[in-house]
Structure formats: structure tokens, C-alpha cells
Amino acid sequence: QQQVKQSPQSLIVQKGGISIINCAYENTAFDYFPWYQQFPGKGPALLIAIRPDVSEKKEGRFTISFNKSAKQFSLHIMDSQPGDSATYFCAGSQAGTALIFGKGTTLSVSS
Amino acid sequence: EPEVTQTPSHQVTQMGQEVILRCVPISNHLYFYWYRQILGQKVEFLVSFYNNEISEKSEIFDDQFSVERPDGSNFTLKIRSTKLEDSAMYFCASSSRDRGHYGYTFGSGTRLTVV
Numbered sequence: 001q002q003q004v005k006q007s008p009q010s011l012i013v014q015k016g017g018i019s020i021i022n023c024a025y026e027n028t029a030f031d032y033f034p035w036y037q038q039f040p041g042k043g044p045a046l047l048i049a050i051r052p053d054v055s056e057k058k059e060g061r062f063t064i065s066f067n068k069s070a071k072q073f074s075l076h077i078m079d080s081q082p083g084d085s086a087t088y089f090c091a092g093s094q095a096g097t098a099l100i101f102g103k104g105t106t107l108s109v110s111s
Numbered sequence: 112e113p114e115v116t117q118t119p120s121h122q123v124t125q126m127g128q129e130v131i132l133r134c135v136p137i138s139n140h141l142y143f144y145w146y147r148q149i150l151g152q153k154v155e156f157l158v159s160f161y162n163n164e165i166s167e168k169s170e171i172f173d174d175q176f177s178v179e180r181p182d183g184s185n186f187t188l189k190i191r192s193t194k195l196e197d198s199a200m201y202f203c204a205s206s207s208r209d210r211g212h213y214g215y216t217f218g219s220g221t222r223l224t225v226v
Contacts, residue, residue: 097167098169101156104152104153
């Protein structure tokens with residue numbers, strides 16, 4: 001009930017391409033869905049987040065698409081750059097309780 | 112930009128020893144958390160702390176673990192009698208009252224190695 005399933009585990013994208021990472025959640029009470037970016041040796045940093053009352057949120061090159069009926073959400077990184085190479089985690093949270101993270105996706109953007 | 116500060120960055124300890132991991136949350140934040148990340152795996156919730164008491168804990172957070180806010184600035188995680196499987200990155204995080212549990216800021220972590 002608490003799991004957040006993330007795919008793919010790793011992703012290689014050409015510079016300028018679109019990176020897409022998908023997540024599925026089980027707990028329908030989740031009301032907050034953030035994406036975190038983590039560079040080696042650093043803690044996760046909040047990238048973008050969405051609540052279930054909207055279907056899409058865009059911040060610069062990063063977009064979250066949210067499908068409440070399918071209990072799925074995804075991160076799209078447009079015009080991917082080598083500096084975007086990092087591990088990305090999706091997460092879900094219910095009414096201010098602890099964030100439950102997916103297993104992470106390692107993104108490599110090749111130049 | 113305000114930061115969550117964690118010390119030490121790397122701690123090596125003998126199995127069975129006690130360790131204390133330290134965190135200085137962002138000064139106006141009122142919610143505090145510990146997470147851990149075993150190498151190459153997902154970030155796992157341990158415990159949340161608000162108003163000087165534990166507000167939520169996971170099944171990982173057993174009697175071996177304890178948290179404390181000994182003064183107005185520090186937030187500590189104590190692991191008694193460490194085991195090999197406690198080796199992981201431990202992340203502290205904090206968030207502000209107006210955003211509730213949302214909008215966490217994570218520290219850079221303490222890498223704990225139990226030998």
C-alpha cells in the first residue's frame with residue numbers, strides 16, 4: 001500500500017533529447033508527489049513537485065505529468081544536458097506524513 | 112540559501128559500538144527527519160520529529176535507534192550497538208511549519224561504515 005514503483009532503473013539519453021522517468025503509487029491517500037535530484041556524495045534536492053488536483057506542472061525544462069486515475073506520474077526533462085546526469089527519485093506523501101521514495105533512476109546524458 | 116548541515120561526513124565504527132550522527136537543521140524549520148540510503152538503493156524513512164517528540168517512525172527505527180534535540184539547534188540520531196547492516200548514508204532533513212511535511216531540505220549526509 002505504501003510503495004512507489006519507479007522505472008527505468010537507468011537511462012541513457014543523448015544531449016538535447018527528452019528524458020522520461022515513470023512512477024506508480026499504490027496509496028490513493030497520497031496528496032503530494034515530489035521529484036528529487038541527487039548528485040554523487042550529496043543529499044537529495046527537491047526538483048519539482050505536484051499535487052493531485054492538477055495534471056501537469058512545468059518548471060523550466062522539467063515537467064511532471066500526473067494521471068490520478070492510473071495512479072501514475074512521470075518526470076520529463078526536455079533538452080537534456082550533461083549537467084542533468086544524476087539519480088532521480090520520485091516520492092509520495094500523505095497529508096504531511098513521511099515521504100516514501102521510489103528506488104531511483106540513474107540518468108546519464110551523453111554529449 | 113539555507114542549508115541542513117550534517118557531521119561527520121564519514122564515520123567508521125566497530126560493530127557493537129554506539130554512534131551519534133549530528134545535524135543542524137535550517138533555523139526556522141520545525142519538522143525534522145532522518146532517512147537512510149544503503150549504497151545504490153532507495154532512500155528509506157527512519158523517523159520524523161516535531162515539537163520535541165517523535166511524530167512518526169518506520170519499522171526500521173527499532174530500539175537500537177533514538178533521536179534527540181539536545182538544544183535549540185542540533186538534532187541527533189543515536190545508533191546503539193551498531194551492526195554491519197547499519198552501514199549506509201544517513202540523511203537529515205528539515206521542513207518549515209508553513210509547508211508542513213512538504214518541501215524538505217536534505218543535508219549532504221553522513222556515510223556510516225560499520226566494520
